[in-house]
């Protein structure tokens with residue numbers, strides 16, 4: 096009897112210890128990484144300033160405004176629409192922590208779907224965090240989920256009907272921020288977030304907008320700039336110049352009847368040139384091996400090398416993989432070129448941004464060299 100009692104106590108203690116550690120690991124997903132915006136950062140506002148309906152929800156997210164006394168145009172840049180695409184959020188962080196504004200304004204939302212950062216996709220085996228070495232220490236970033244956290248929006252319908260088009264998609268897409276534009280004030284949390292972003296574009300008189308993404312190396316639209324027709328001339332010239340500098344990019348026009356995408360709805364509803372960019376991430380497709388924090392940085396997966404040999408991929412996949420520094424570098428390079436061309440055609444609305452990390456320097460030094468040293 097006594098023996099059974101002590102066994103029971105032992106099992107109880109063991110389960111308490113195990114649940115303590117798993118709860119701690121689970122709750123750490125809701126912790127935010129720290130950002131250190133540059134001196135050009137004048138304001139940090141919650142997105143709920145533009146639409147009250149997301150206040151006190153995990154859909155609310157910080158909006159960083161960078162400006163200088165010199166007036167000009169305004170660009171909006173979104174990272175973390177899909178929090179499982181590391182180059183997306185990291186590109187915006189590298190920008191935020193380095194840029195110097197000479198004229199105009201840059202508005203950055205690094206965690207566009209903040210709720211998606213607070214959980215991980217089940218059965219994907221993604222790491223919870225990934226790490227960079229900076230000059231004086233390590234910094235961590237969240238590897239989140241593609242979609243809004245089901246704790247914040249549940250249940251999914253059988254079929255997701257996009258508002259207002261009525262387009263039908265699978266139920267889980269109801270939590271995909273990049274299928275929920277233009278959103279509505281009384282819709283799901285995801286629709287409320289996109290509605291808030293639409294309000295921001297109006298209230299801040301945004302002139303052009305970019306949404307940064309990643310996709311699997313086998314996805315047909317990768318290393319791509321997907322453009323709304325209103326940005327077609329701009330992006331056409333951008334791609335031409337990038338190709339002259341040996342950067343291969345595909346220019347794709349966004350399909351008119353595929354609704355809910357950021358750049359499509361921004362352009363259609365708010366008449367601004369809008370752009371979506373994609374780089375290739377080996378953690379995304381269906382050929383990848385096991386995943387871990389290192390792979391988020393190196394982008395190296397031997398199964399993708401094999402897949403490339405069998406010509407299964409849409410982009411070349413070299414023996415050393417497609418590292419994060421290359422993907423972030425490409426995004427930054429494209430943003431720089433977009434601004435350059437924009438300024439040529441819109442001198443009265445120019446947005447002059449200096450100190451954007453250089454592609455080649457980033458290949459040499461790594462992403463961590465462009466992040467502010469952590470505490």
Ligand SMILES: [Zn+2]
Pocket residue numbers: 176177180307308309
């Ligand atoms: Zn994406």
